Amino acid sequence: MSWLSSVLPVIHADSPLSALKTAVAVPETELKRWRRTFDANAKVLKGEKYLDPESFVNAIAPTGDLSKIGRAQFAILFRVADTSRRGLVSWEDFIVFETVLKRPDADYWMAFQYFDVDHSGFIDYNEFKTVFSANVGPDSIPFDFDCDWVKLYLGKKNGSHVLGYHEFTQLMKGLQGERLRQAFKYLDKDQDGFILPEQFKRIILEIAGHKLSDAVIDRLPTLCTLSPGQRISYSEVIAFHNVIREMDMVERIIREATEKTKDGRIDQSDFLDHAASSSRYSLFTPMEASIIFHFAGRGSGAQRLALLDFAQLLDPRWRAPHDDFEVTTTTSVSLLQGFFHSAYSFVQGGIAGGIGATIVYPIDMIKTRMQNQRSTVVGQLLYKNSLDCAKKILRNEGFLGFYRGLGPQLIGVAPEKAIKLTVNDIIRGRATDPETGRIKVGWELVAGGTAGGCQVVFTNPLEIVKIRLQVQGEAAKAEGFAPKGAVHIIRQLGLLGLYKGASACLLRDIPFSAIYFPTYGHLKKDVFHEGYNGKQLSFVELLASAGIAGMPAAYLTTPADVVKTRLQVESRKGETHYKGLRDAFVKIYREEGFRALFKGGPARIVRSSPQFAFTLMSYEMFKKLVPYPWDAKPRQMETALTARPDEMSKVRARNALKILLDVHGDFGRRGQGAGKAVVGK
Known part of the structure; x- marks a missing residue:
């Protein structure tokens, strides 16, 4: 900012704008950016590059600006940049203009330069009246320049009082209010304190039409x-x-x-x-x-x-939704679009689920081994704790032992996670208020619980095969038989056998998802403020939301997961046999105590939390990076308050234009020719 501090002392109310030409000291990066903008829009005349009014607008007007100001209206500022009044802006002029735009009060400074046509550094009564009148049409509501309000700022007509820059800013701030007062008084012919609705509309159109939809x-x-x-x-x-x-x-x-x-x-x-x-x-x-x-x-x-x-x-650019198009859309097309959208989400959910499952599969292996370990078996326990379990798997089965059963897991996890994410999204989408984006807690629980219940169709066969593959590593070593593959286990179980323990699986997955998805949604919204003023969560915030949400969901559903594991694992000699869900709960509690129902709970948190964190994060990122191409965008409200251009200079150029348009909605449209006449006064 040192270069700017060296420039600003030169830019004061008593100095003409051209004085900047001898005082500009711009950082190299800033100068290069301005040069690229100038060269990209300039036209070559007599071997030199210049900006004419059209190319000048292209260089300074914000792109995608969410205001009602048209790009062509930025030509008003051309007269400020064209200090030599030759109808062209040189590279030197452009540097001066961009430097002035870096002032925090650039909007008022530009307006001051527009009225100060003789570059004296002051504005007198005649100058103010001439510029004002030149930019207001003959059909406009007249403004009385001999009123007491003008005299308070500029003195009597032809008086010696002139306005410096700071005094001018106060005049401009109060000008619209005075115009409003005069316009009402002019239209209130009988002076009863009321005007007709059409007259009110006329007033507002003249002083603020560009601010309203x-x-x-x-x-x-x-x-x-x-x-x-x-x-x-x-x-x-x-x-x-x-x-x-x-x-x-x-x-x-x-x-x-x-x-x-x-x-x-x-x-x-x-x-x-x-x-x-x-x-x-x-x-x-x-x-x-x-x-x-x-x-x-x-x-x-x-x-x-x-x-x-x-x-x-x-929002001054607001347009009514196209309700007529939505009404004419046939039900069959809507159903077809819904099917393709769901299929699209299904694929993304499957890929995301595979990523999450692969990352945390070694933790899941340890969790399963720990849950299946029974304290009632004669002899010493195979594993003292989760760390001991990990060491023994690595020593006895090698690194690949951590990924035993990953194949069936990946085959099944795609539809499992895909159906869970898709069903949750569909129900939440149907239950969400389209105007507020809010969903009631009851519907959040229904959406999550239904998603968890639907996934059991894929989850139960997947997990019973995965669990039997995971636990047979140590058993094979201890009992001297060769491990069996997934195909052998599927044939052995049969179709009905693949759904053994499904009731426990439902008891685990329904409450898990009912806890997880609402918690995840509220963490994003209430803790990290997603959507507030258009905010989008970062990678870390998404990962944290998904990871934290998995902790209570994983631990609170551990008892159902323990029972499911015991029901799905093939019992060995000396181990208790369970007839069903209720029988398993009762026998585990009686034989091993209440704490046994939470065996593997910490490992389940360590596994489920990061798995769902990476799964949900991947799913969210896929939806952002590869959105559904025919998705109907939800109605949102973006204004200049929340969606500003990246370059602050363009914001200030727009604000400078707004101050001039506050004088009159047609400001500058008539003044192009009149402005030249004013210069020669």
Whole structure:
């Protein structure tokens, strides 16, 4: 910032803009970026590169700007950059212009330069009146330059009082309010304190039409319905103007207030309460709150509204949803789209599940061996603890021993995880309020539990084969028989045998998913604030959310997992035989105690938590990197408050243009020719 501090002292109210040409000291990286922008848009004239008004707009206008200002209107600032008034901007002029845009008050400084046409560093009465009049059409509501308000700033007509830069900024800040007062007085012919709805619309279009969506503009006359008489008072006009002037604060309060309510909706009381708690003094009056909810609620200001309901007021580019297209869409097409979308999610879930399962499979191997170890068997226990188990597997079976049974696991884990993720997404999508993006806790539990129940179709056969492969390593070594493959185990069990222990599997997977998915969703939203002001979670935040959510889900469902393991493992001599789910619970509790039901609990946390962390993280990343190509994007509200251009200079160029358009909506459109006449005065 040292170069900027050397430039800023030169840029003061008493210095013409051209003085910067001898004082610019720009970092090399900044200079190169400006040079690339200039060269990409410049045209060659007589061997030199210049920007004409069209190429200048291409160089400075934000791309994808979420405001109602058209790109062509940025040509207004061309006159500020073209200090020599030759109709072209050189490389030196462009450096000066970009340097000024780095000022924190660049918006007001640009407006000052626009009015200071003789570059004297001051603006007098005649200069202000001439520039103002040159940019306002003959059909506009007239402005009285001989009013007391103007005289307070500029003195009497032809007086000696002139405005420096700082005084000018205060004049510009209050100018719109004075224009509003004069416009109301001009249209209120009988001076009864009321104007007609059409007259109110005319006023707002002149001073703030660029800040409002077409939907709000069309409904401006309905402001008369807030009070009896079908006319609009001066108080209502001022209140509406205050809402527009503080629109960014209105949006911030609405976003924060809707984020905190349970249903994602607010009423006028919620709005005023949050506004009062967000500032030292009350920012908005009850009348202003009524106006906000009147236009957001389409005439019904008493209802509770979601963030999307306010979009037409907060977003100047808001367009009504294409309901007619949605109605004409046939059911068959919708069903087909739903099928393809589900299939797409199914594939992504399968790949993500395979990644997660492979990463944590050695932990799952240790967990299974520990759970199957029975304290009632005669002789010493094979494993003292999980670490001892890992050491013995590595010593006796080698590194590949940790991945015994991985093949069937990968074959089965794809449909298992895919169906779980897909079913959860489908039910949550159906139960989620499209306007608030909220889902009730009951539906979250239903979505997770149903997803867990559906996966058992694939989970049970997969796990019974996997478990028998995992436990036979030590048994084969101890009893002297060769380990059997997955095909042999499947033939031995038969179709019905593959679903042995399914009741325990259901008892484990339904509550696991019912706990896991809601916890995961609330961690993302409530802890890491996903979606708040458009925030997207990072890789670490997604991984942490998925990992933490797996901890309580894994441990609390350990008893069902222990019973499932005992039912699915083939009993050896000397071991207790279990007839079914209830019998297994009772016998384990009686013979081994309550703690036996939580055998392998820590290992299950260590396995399940990272497995689901990597699975969910992979699934989320796949959905972001490879989204469904025909997916209907959910309605969202993006405004300049949440989606700004990357370059701050372009933001300030847009803000400078807004200040000039606040003078009049047609500012600059008529002044291109008139501006040259002003220069020669």
